[in-house]
Amino acid sequence: MSNNKVYNILIVGVGGQGIILASDVLGKAAALHGYDVKKNEIHGMAQRGGSVSSHVRFGKSVSSPIIKMGEADVLLSFEQIETLRYFPYLSVDGKVILNDAKILPPVVFTGKQDYPAGVIEKVKAKVPDTLVVDGNAVASRIGNPRVVNVIFLGVLSKYLDIPAQVYEQVLKDSLKPKLVDINLRAFHEGRSLVKG
Amino acid sequence: MKELLSGNEAIARGAYEYGVRLASAYPGTPSTEILEYIGDRYPEIKAGWAPNEKVAVEVAAGACYGGSRAMAIMKHVGLNVAADPFMTLSYTGVNGGLVIVVCDDPEMHSSQNEQDSRNYAKFAKVPCLEPSDSQEAKDLLGEGLRISEEFDTPVLLRSMTRISHSMSLVETKKRMEGPKEPGLKKDPMKFVMLPAMARKRHPVVEQRLVELKAFSETFPYNQIVMGDPSIGIIASGVNYQYAREVMPEASFLKLGMVWPLPEKMIKDFASRVKKLVVIEDLDPFIEDAVRLMGVEVEGKERTGYCGELSPEKVEIALKGASSARSVGAIDVEIPMRPPNMCPGCPHRATFTALKKNKVYVAGDIGCYTLGALPPLGMLDHCLCMGAGIGIAAGLDRSLGELARGKAVAVIGDSTFFHSGMTPLLELAYNGGSTTVIIMDNRTTAMTGAQPHPGTGYTLRHEPTITANIEKLAESFGFRRIKTVNPYKVKELEKIVSEELEANEPSLIISRAPCALLKTGRILPDKPYSIDKDVCTGCKTCINTGCPALEFVKIDKPAEGEKKRKGYSRINPSLCVGCGTCFEVCKFDAIKEAS
Secondary structure: OOOOOOEEEEEEEEOOOOHHHHHHHHHHHHHHOOOEEEEEEEOOOHHHOOEEEEEEEEEOOOOOOOOOOOOEEEEEEOOHHHHHHHHHHEEEEEEEEEEOOOOOOHHHHOOOOOOOOOHHHHHHHHOOOOEEEOHHHHHHHOOOHHHHHHHHHHHHHOOOOOOHHHHHHHHHHHOOHHHHHHHHHHHHHHHHOOOO | OEEEEEHHHHHHHHHHHOOEEEEEEOOOOOOOHHHHHHHHHOOOOEEEEOOOHHHHHHHHHHHHHOOOEEEEEEEOOHHHHOHHHHHHHHHHOOOOOEEEEEEEOOOOOOOOOOOOOHHHHHHHOOOEEOOOOHHHHHHHHHHHHHHHHHHOOOEEEEEEHHHHOEEEEEEOOOOOOOOOOOOOOOOHHHHOOOHHHHHHHHHHHHHHHHHHHHHHOOOOOOEEEOOEEEEEEEEEHHHHHHHHHHOOOEEEEEEOEEEOOOHHHHHHHHHHOOOEEEEOOOOOHHHHHHHHOOOOOEOHHHHOOOOOOOHHHHHHHHHOOOOOOEOOOOOOOOOOOOOOOOOOOHHHHHHHHHHHOOOEEEEOOOHHHHHHOOOOOOOOEEOOOOHHHHHHHHHHHHHHHHOOOOEEEEEEHHHHHHHOHHHHHHHHHHOOOOEEEEEEOOOEOOOOOEOOOOOOEOOOOOEOOOOOHHHHHHHHOOOEEEEEOOOOHHHHHHHHHHHHHOOOOEEEEEEOOOOOOOOOOOOOOOOOEEOOOOOOOOOOOHHHOOOOEEEEEOOOOOOOOOOOOEEEEEOOOOOOOOOHHHHHOOOOOEEOOO
């Protein structure tokens, strides 16, 4: 990747999944590493279980705070069908990191529409090297269901050129002291899921 | 050291650095966090939530008249509420600097319209500044205060969703105080807008506009950056960033001040480029002004009038096509995921109780507007803050027997204090048989739980008065006032039918704290459960729309099993034990937690 490359990371999911925190940490880590950073999210009604997306862009110099459709390098999705909703943002050379989780929207839990079947297979058909992780399983393994977001931040970090210590620093600076250890553990657990 | 700040954080930081002494606001997406950050981070600034935006502007006006630097903050539609003081503030001018921060919401991410606030600057004949990132959001607040003092005018600082909620790097500085000596000084010719005085002030306003126009020619945030002369782009705000992103080689006139416009600079820029295009969302505000200067320009035929622009839309507007190589869509019908009332939301209980009574409901703006969505589908009107009471009264009085026993208004507590008190008074005064339900969840929930005059505490969590809705309605002359717990759905149902029958205005206060509030919590936080063998699959509980409930379909009932389409299930990790589903179940299939 050339020096003027702007990294485009799109993080999507459902209100309450910790997407804003994950993208805040990524943005701050990129800034601490010396990149120009811009970041945007729609969170007006995020707390009410709506769809949430956060755009993080960093590089030598960044103009737009939102990613142009078709230019995301990474689509990190915390929920199956949210992957589909934002899929056209992904570049043909892009990478998908997918949390194997389903959160049923109202039309589904009220029995009016079915939750689409075979989402992961369909995503893999388009992007064969899609990485699927059962975030909830990993989180329960390390004993805290609320750190799924930071596990995926760890996964994502393996595909970016910002050193792990930088994320660690940001996590230490931005979390309440009692939450630091478990989140650092989650971050490294996430990193260990990616080979290399 | 540069910090990564959102536009709203940067504006709050600017208030601190540039010596603002007082800030007042009413919450509204995307502006809300500005006053929250001021409250949390900058004790030097006197700050508090006002009951509405009009009051916020008046409080800020008082502070600036006394020589303090001041600001009022609101979302775009808030400026409609504040338009009365705003328009005449233009005539009185200021003493200390006054900036009105207004945050537009193109695309209506969280709004009822997408009006373009730049028109207000033109209408009021005041300057309008527009930042294109967080650094400029902070800088232009400082410039706005300086311009306000130098030209004796309020200044509009226009942000929008993609500026307020975007983060970028900001250089921070120390606080400096404003230049004016604070104090009380009589100056009726300037501050008392009787006709005789106002007639003298109007020419001052016109002269000021001429001077501001000259100033805009040298304002450093208006800037020509020449590139390829075959196309010249005029843009401001986030649209400048989009245009830079997709056509970095073009020539740019970037505007940090969008009213009044620098005519000479625009004509000069136009003469140096082959084709001139304005990239702006919503109204052709700059485009029309440029055309009036006699300059040939393109704009809306490329960008359209509705919704917000985006990098891909701007690229298509400028180049005719997008250069991005998208992986494309996956051909699946994706279920929509609209925002929904939370598990345990007291509004769900109130709407569920209303459902039985087959009423016609005029509402307004708050979490309860979500009651319009399926499966509740209970709200029949949402116009603006506070409108429901007047609309219900108008329907009731004009339709007579056609609406008798059906016209209901619903309004939240924060919205009631914002603009529901005067229509409630109108209803008491002019009569009718409307039933008003104040859905009092003890907070301003939709924007993230800000306190208001009915909550007993302030922006900075200090204890204060608690306005009493019952006593207020009583003093207005209401004779029928009932206060109920909405989770007692059947009881509320009964009270609603009684009040609908009454041939005079009635008020029901449906009171329970927002399910997300930690203070005053009455929810047991113990999940209910459903006996799936008793459940008939009638979906009455499902149709409350609670996210903790799920309908499990049965395609083929097993041998000997009763015939049903499915059964309901409660997700124990989401259920907070409000009991609304328990109240509506006719088959005793739902069990309380032990």
